[in-house]
Amino acid sequence: MAEDNAIFESVDGSIYNYLRNRIIKYPQGKTDEDFILPSGVMYVNNYAFYENQYLKSIDISNVYSIGRYAFSECASLQYIKAGNLLNFIDAYAFYKCKYLDSFSTGGELFSIGNFAFSECPNLRELVFEGKIGEIGWSAFKNNNKLQSVVFGSTVDKLSTNLLEGCINLRFFAVPNGVKTINKYLAYSKEKYKWKKLLLL
DSSP: OOTTOSSEEEETTEEEETTSSEEEEOOTTOOOSEEEOOTTOOEEOTTTTTTOSSOOEEEETTOSEEOTTSSTTOTTOOEEEEOTTOOEEOTTTTTTOTTOOEEEEOSOEEEEOTTTTTTOTTOOEEEEOSOEEEEOTTTTTTOTTOOEEEESSOEEEEOTTTTTTOTTOOEEEEOTTOSEEOTTTTOOSSOOSOOSOEEO
């Protein structure tokens, strides 16, 4: 990348905008297993880490927004450290992260996009401590090892097929005050281990 480029900057192979508050692209072939986003980075761009084969853990503690397909199909990703500033998770953000074990954040989320955490076969636990506006359709779909989903505050809307295929889910805690719960929340022909929603 040219040194006089006024739009993007390259730091150790990663591409940022010139303000360095948004990561545009992490080098797909980089073999590091751990990565800490610089403290000034607030936005993870669409496809920023898409299909990375090597990263096992990433620290995004200061991130405000995660873009579409940002970490989708990261083949080795197991651990994500998200902070209390997180406000937005776009569609397919963690789609098909096959080794992702858990995810938690204390941030108040405007929305969790469609299919954001779907098709993660080793995902066991999701914890959202802050208020959530809307959780999109199929956001947690086909996570057959998912056992626990915990919300620490209010959720305005739970969408269609949110829990489809989550056949081993044992605990799904929904706070009082939910405005919309779609009747096809877990539409599937599979038999579920959980019998009803737990309203806190």
